[in-house]
Amino acid sequence: MHASCHNVTNIPRTESKEWSLEVPPSQSHHNKGRPKNKPGDSEKTKDHLDLKIESKSIQDKLFCTVQQVDSAMLLEEVKSLVRDGYTALMDQRCRSAEQAFSQLLSILNPPELKQLNLRIINYVVIIYGHATALLGIGQPEALTKAEDQFNKIIEQYQEERFDCLAYYGIGKVYLRQNRFSDALDQFMKSQTMVSRKIVPGVLTWPTTSQVIEETRKENLQLILKNCIEECKFPPEPDAVCRYQQCHGHSKIQIFFTDPDFKGFIRITCCQQCRVEFHISCWKKLKTTNYSDKNDKDFLQELCFTPDCTGLISKIVIFNSSGLVKCEFEQKITKPKEPPRANIKQKCSSFRKLEMKQEKKNTKKMCTEGCTECC
Structure with missing residues (x-):
């Protein structure tokens, strides 16, 4: 044991100022590896902690200042974009308006609206x-996105009582697509909500004093009345697709003003029957029933109208621009019907016979009178 203790005490000391190997044998195991604080270390630690706290406080203040600056800058950007958006809408510069509102939606986060003194209803107005x-742009893709945005308002923001305007918006989308019956349904929903006073009240574009006119109840009521009237008495379609499996289109009625108008084919027979198809439906019909027969080869074929015995005499194909792409015609002479026989029928009415006899007597008397005068 002495040898081992002697060996421990004779181990060369390190020059470390914080560690010492000279410990009593009884404590060598327990204190091995523990630092030994020198006088003044606690003060240094305290100063270090104070410095950290002070630094953290400065950082927090700087962060708050930066955050305030960022919020102020963001609010100014929001104001500018809102102004650009609604003025573009009023000027019917719909693409510019779409860009402004799209940018607003990308930089605004609903949970953080309070930092900008905005509310959820302001965010809903921007979606609207x-x-x-998008509705004003009017292209098929834009109309689909517009419908999605209006539906988003209905599904996610019911508490804002904005549904009447969202249904009105969807109705406008369908009206733009010439889907009059579908549009009527949406307008009626909106009208019902307005009549029951489920409305958001008069609203302005966020951060401005510019009133959104359709949020005025009386204005929306008048707009809905006119839209409903238009849907109840829609214009005649330019064509009606007669393909029985016409499922790839939103409707069988075809208008030159359809946003997705791609043309149609019109087939006329010598009996003046007129049959029309979407271009895509016509291609399907030919592939399914006629082995991709050429359009021109349908001339002088039997009319597509059931119970009509006429032959096809004219085929006109309209392209997506509404212009005639090509036209085929074959004059077909109608068989002459035998002339009807003229049969003189004797008067069978007793009164007519009497009148006829009276005329004869009167004529005879006039003749005799004239003879005597001579």
């Missing part, structure tokens, strides 16, 4: 502005 701009 974006959808309205």
